[in-house]
Amino acid sequence: MQLKAILNRVQRHRSFVYEAVRLVEGDPPVLEIEVRARANSRPCCSGCGQPGPSYDTQGVRRFEFVPLWGMRVFLVYAMRRVDCRGCGVRVERVPWARGKHTLTETYAWFLAGWARRLSWKEVAEVFRTSWDKVFAAVEMAVEWGRAHQDLAGIRAIGVDEIAWQRSHRYATVVYQIDEHCRRLLWVGPERKAKTLFAFFRWFGAERSAALTFICSDMWKPYLKVIARKAAQAVHVLDRFHIMAHFSKAIDKVRAAEARELKAKGYQPVLKNTRWLLLKRPENLTETQEPRLAELVRYNLRSVRAYLLKEDFQFFWDYVSPHWAGQFLDRWCARTLRSRIEPMKKVARMLRSHRPLLLNWFRAKGAISGGAVEGFNNKAKLTLRKSYGFRSYRAMELALYHSLGALPEPQVTHRFC
Numbered sequence: 453m454q455l456k457a458i459l460n461r462v463q464r465h466r467s468f469v470y471e472a473v474r475l476v477e478g479d480p481p482v483l484e485i486e487v488r489a490r491a492n493s494r495p496c497c498s499g500c501g502q503p504g505p506s507y508d509t510q511g512v513r514r515f516e517f518v519p520l521w522g523m524r525v526f527l528v529y530a531m532r533r534v535d536c537r538g539c540g541v542r543v544e545r546v547p548w549a550r551g552k553h554t555l556t557e558t559y560a561w562f563l564a565g566w567a568r569r570l571s572w573k574e575v576a577e578v579f580r581t582s583w584d585k586v587f588a589a590v591e592m593a594v595e596w597g598r599a600h601q602d603l604a605g606i607r608a609i610g611v612d613e614i615a616w617q618r619s620h621r622y623a624t625v626v627y628q629i630d631e632h633c634r635r636l637l638w639v640g641p642e643r644k645a646k647t648l649f650a651f652f653r654w655f656g657a658e659r660s661a662a663l664t665f666i667c668s669d670m671w672k673p674y675l676k677v678i679a680r681k682a683a684q685a686v687h688v689l690d691r692f693h694i695m696a697h698f699s700k701a702i703d704k705v706r707a708a709e710a711r712e713l714k715a716k717g718y719q720p721v722l723k724n725t726r727w728l729l730l731k732r733p734e735n736l737t738e739t740q741e742p743r744l745a746e747l748v749r750y751n752l753r754s755v756r757a758y759l760l761k762e763d764f765q766f767f768w769d770y771v772s773p774h775w776a777g778q779f780l781d782r783w784c785a786r787t788l789r790s791r792i793e794p795m796k797k798v799a800r801m802l803r804s805h806r807p808l809l810l811n812w813f814r815a816k817g818a819i820s821g822g823a824v825e826g827f828n829n830k831a832k833l834t835l836r837k838s839y840g841f842r843s844y845r846a847m848e849l850a851l852y853h854s855l856g857a858l859p860e861p862q863v864t865h866r867f868c
């Protein structure tokens with residue numbers, strides 16, 4: 453069987469034929485496959501896509517194809533120019549590559565497929581290509597997927613923020629969190645009101661009006677925009693974000709108290725206790741459990757803050773918003789008497805968002821609880837895996853690519 457026959461099987465183009473296959477010596481050697489237009493075929497204009505009379509033929513161009521046996525493979529083709537009625541003289545459009553790209557679409561989809569499994573750097577190394585080529589491949593896949601995705605029937609969304617560089621730059625992410633479909637819908641720079649306004653512009657008024665649930669943090673700009681753009685939806689402050697505020701508060705209390713004790717010359721009882729105080733009791737290890745019990749004997753602010761947090765966990769077990777509200781009020785009153793400033797701050801914040809907090813119980817069962825937290829972890833993982841992201845665009849593409857559940861074109865042959 454000849455290579456040409458295999459190519460015709462996996463990748464056939466009606467108006468073009470594969471010609472000579474050459475092995476070009478080098479380290480490593482390269483396979484070149486000549487492509488020729490059929491004698492009676494008319495070139496298609498790259499401007500409008502219409503066929504027209506051939507104007508002239510230009511120099512050969514090489515388009516990189518899926519590698520074979522560790523060798524890079526190139527399609528070699530002399531581009532024609534079309535004398536287009538509408539556009540004038542234009543270079544032709546070829547079915548295996550888009551625009552000025554030197555990657556064939558097949559190879560780009562191949563690289564993009566691997567970029568979901570490996571970091572972009574690894575993909576570039578394994579296939580002896582450049583990081584920029586992998587970037588271009590992922591960009592193509594994401595653009596195609598976003599242009600072809602189905603946005604019908606979205607009822608619940610979650611809004612979250614994500615830090616994407618060490619210098620604490622933020623991006624806003626919006627997920628679909630319906631029980632039947634969860635995916636990343638949208639990414640925008642920063643976490644300002646205008647960011648979320650941009651989301652709603654993209655999403656469209658009709659789809660926004662059909663939303664029934666929106667999950668978010670207590671971040672003011674988000675609250676403001678959601679109230680303006682999807683007032684009919686039940687706005688839920690989700691558990692994951694609320695509990696994150698508790699963790700931050702406990703961290704503050706503990707750090708301040710540890711400093712204080714050290715200054716007074718006490719034994720460092722709070723040393724290495726951070727995780728004891730942040731973990732749920734059921735997640736403690738065997739050695740951590742007795743240490744926590746020991747710690748609780750001291751009347752420390754850190755311990756009291758910890759107990760307040762653990763007590764608040766009962767809030768989530770309520771079924772009726774009414775009784776949950778009663779619990780919330782009692783908890784806030786008690787915490788405000790605690791004289792632990794970071795915890796009082798949490799209590800004040802919860803109190804001022806009481807109606808939104810109680811919406812959690814109205815949304816129970818309708819939205820996928822924990823979905824936002826799950827996505828948040830996956831997004832962090834995606835960003836960590838590719839610390840080489842030099843730009844916002846690359847970061848955004850990586851998120852869409854790994855979390856967007858984007859569609860891919862139907863093909864007769866899959867290369868990976």
Ligand SMILES: [Zn+2]
Pocket residue numbers: 497498499500501502536537538539540542
């Ligand atoms: Zn044209």
